[in-house]
Amino acid sequence: MSQRKKIIAANWKMYKDLAESNDFFTFFIENLQDTKAEILIAPSFTNLWHAFDATREYPIEIVAQNMHESEEGAFTGEVSAKMLKSIGIERVILGHSERREYFAETDRILSEKVRTALANEIKIIFCIGEKLEDRKDGDHFKLVESQLRNGLFHLNAKQWESVVIAYEPVWAIGTGETASPEQAQEMHQFIRKTIADKYSNEVSDNVSILYGGSVKPANAKDLFAQPDIDGALVGGASLEVESFIDIISAL
Numbered sequence: 001m002s003q004r005k006k007i008i009a010a011n012w013k014m015y016k017d018l019a020e021s022n023d024f025f026t027f028f029i030e031n032l033q034d035t036k037a038e039i040l041i042a043p044s045f046t047n048l049w050h051a052f053d054a055t056r057e058y059p060i061e062i063v064a065q066n067m068h069e070s071e072e073g074a075f076t077g078e079v080s081a082k083m084l085k086s087i088g089i090e091r092v093i094l095g096h097s098e099r100r101e102y103f104a105e106t107d108r109i110l111s112e113k114v115r116t117a118l119a120n121e122i123k124i125i126f127c128i129g130e131k132l133e134d135r136k137d138g139d140h141f142k143l144v145e146s147q148l149r150n151g152l153f154h155l156n157a158k159q160w161e162s163v164v165i166a167y168e169p170v171w172a173i174g175t176g177e178t179a180s181p182e183q184a185q186e187m188h189q190f191i192r193k194t195i196a197d198k199y200s201n202e203v204s205d206n207v208s209i210l211y212g213g214s215v216k217p218a219n220a221k222d223l224f225a226q227p228d229i230d231g232a233l234v235g236g237a238s239l240e241v242e243s244f245i246d247i248i249s250a251l
């Protein structure tokens with residue numbers, strides 16, 4: 001019987017200064033209802049400590065949006081796993097398409113980030129997803145499989161207990177063009193089978209696979225009704241307390 005977790009994660013990207021972040025958490029905590037979902041929120045680095053401190057007593061996990069693959073060094077502007085752990089952060093988003101696109105994060109760099117995170121006992125939300133041209137060419141399964149293999153298939157079965165996958169078709173991110181529940185389910189099922197073929201059904205059945213890409217209160221319920229969709233990684237709709245709570249309530 002699968003014990004995989006239901007997760008609603010917020011990726012704030014480069015939005016909210018400290019005052020806006022603090023205001024969000026004050027209102028969010030006041031209005032949060034009981035939910036079976038694990039709630040994860042990823043603010044920017046400058047807000048991480050305050051967010052962690054404000055939510056210590058609540059069922060809300062604060063997550064980093066990135067980290068460097070080296071333990072430490074002359075990497076101006078970067079943040080290490082050790083620094084994140086020192087402020088209580090125990091999970092990081094890696095492989096987001098915006099990091100791959102704008103910061104040239106290759107599969108090799110991402111596999112190194114994965115190694116460093118796990119070596120520092122930091123759990124991972126690993127993002128994979130095809131571009132529109134991949135899908136139009138019928139290459140979306142091949143692309144997603146290569147991201148999965150190159151980023152994560154160096155892990156042993158036990159290490160997968162620290163991994164959550166986020167399938168985020170690039171063409172759905174920030175566009176309002178959400179994948180249909182059927183499209184998302186088809187890819188989630190493929191991802192789970194690819195993991196099962198490499199490892200085992202036991203490993204794949206326990207990996208939470210989140211959908212990301214224009215998740216809104218209006219489409220969340222139909223997405224979450226799919227058997228292999230275990231929650232969402234939400235961008236824009238997580239910036240407002242009301243819409244984020246509505247998405248959580250849809251699970």
Ligand SMILES: O=C[C@H](O)COP(=O)(O)O
Binds near residue numbers: 213235
């Ligand atoms: O990490 C979140 C994804 O990029 C989705 O963003 P979005 O909900 O604004 O489309």
